[in-house]
């Protein structure tokens with residue numbers, strides 16, 4: 544028999560007891576067995592079978608697992624949700640984006656890895672007096688601990704609220720850095736980002752115009768962020784789109800990515816500059832789906848990470864809305880920021 548990966552040994556907390564309790568509560572309300580839907584981001588899918596197996600065994604529920612790609616809370620599997628009495632979305636905090644069905648539960652899969660060594664190691668890179676803290680939802684419960692470590696070293700620490708799309712103070716998303724560029728953060732000399740990867744801290748740096756130090760609790764790597772390579776890549780993409788005449792503007796129909804109004808305003812801007820633009824609607828955005836559309840360049844209003852993470856795989860340059868404005872001459876290069884889906888930004 545295949546040995547399933549043991550999620551209890553994972554670095555993340557799947558809150559399995561709470562999951563069981565929620566299921567029992569809904570079973571009691573419904574007076575019988577229920578259908579439970581499960582959805583995981585790509586990095587946690589390896590734990591799906593073991594979690595499903597435990598739920599079936601412990602609660603007698605029927606379990607269905609969403610196998611479609613999933614990258615955020617913006618991307619609930621609505622079809623599976625319809626077929627479920629209770630639906631668990633793992634790995635992300637709720638996106639405050641209007642009415643989410645009451646049967647959805649967000650299990651954030653918070654990190655169990657200690658952050659203290661990484662934060663202490665970051666101190667020599669933080670000579671500024673006032674430090675802003677930002678992180679992803681996986682470490683958001685550890686920000687108080689990080690604050691205490693910095694305060695014990697004599698620092699003033701700010702953990703700012705993001706906009707109403709964001710669940711926790713100090714939390715940033717790949718599409719929302721509002722906790723990194725709020726009025727409170729203005730007082731900071733630098734930001735400390737706790738977490739892995741470079742996309743989030745680059746977004747925080749560009750939107751706040753602050754120096755960002757990164758502390759990765761998984762590897763204990765600590766370094767000052769440099770956005771130079773990133774900006775060179777984006778400069779190349781913008782340059783490749785400079786002579787484009789025909790643009791396709793991408794709209795995703797996913798619940799938390801849908802920005803039709805923005806696409807329409809970008810189309811109007813293109814036409815005002817004598818360009819041709821079409822709006823493409825799709826659920827999952829991928830390079831293969833673009834092959835049939837012979838545009839000179841694409842403009843992405845869906846998940847902002849798409850234009851960045853996979854940029855080399857598309858058949859033509861993929862611009863963010865802000866980069867498109869640079870191509871049209873409506874925005875200066877110095878004003879480049881990462882695209883964000885902010886509170887009220889969806890319609």
Ligand code: SF4
Nearest residue numbers: 614615617717718846
């Ligand atoms: S739009 Fe992209 S960055 Fe924002 S929550 Fe969804 S997957 Fe994450």
